[in-house]
Amino acid sequence: MVWEVADGMKTKVRVQICVGTACHIMGAADLITIGDLIAEPLRDRVEIQGIACMDLCRDEAHGKPPFVIIDGQTLAEATLDKVLARVERRAEELIDEDTRDVGA
Numbered sequence: 001m002v003w004e005v006a007d008g009m010k011t012k013v014r015v016q017i018c019v020g021t022a023c024h025i026m027g028a029a030d031l032i033t034i035g036d037l038i039a040e041p042l043r044d045r046v047e048i049q050g051i052a053c054m055d056l057c058r059d060e061a062h063g064k065p066p067f068v069i070i071d072g073q074t075l076a077e078a079t080l081d082k083v084l085a086r087v088e089r090r091a092e093e094l095i096d097e098d099t100r101d102v103g104a
């Protein structure tokens with residue numbers, strides 16, 4: 001799986017949704033459907049994957065499940081609305097960065 005091209009330009013937002021038991025029970029099953037909710041022009045800029053328990057659920061210091069990692073940043077108590085907002089904002093940033101790079 002390629003996340004960056006040779007010149008270092010990032011091409012997609014990487015969304016990793018924990019599908020371990022604690023996260024699943026707390027709502028991760030709904031989060032997996034986020035791909036259908038992302039606005040059409042941004043959808044191609046997002047890569048979604050389910051991942052196994054990261055053990056974040058074992059320490060309250062990390063917050064509460066479900067956990068989602070968006071481009072390396074962990075989001076606790078993830079909801080569809082929170083994840084969708086962050087993912088779409090990040091995808092728009094990538095498009096803006098690409099536009100700037102092309103115009104440079």
Ligand code: FES
Pocket residue numbers: 018019020021022023024052053054055056057058065066067
């Ligand atoms: S089940 Fe998601 S971090 Fe453990």
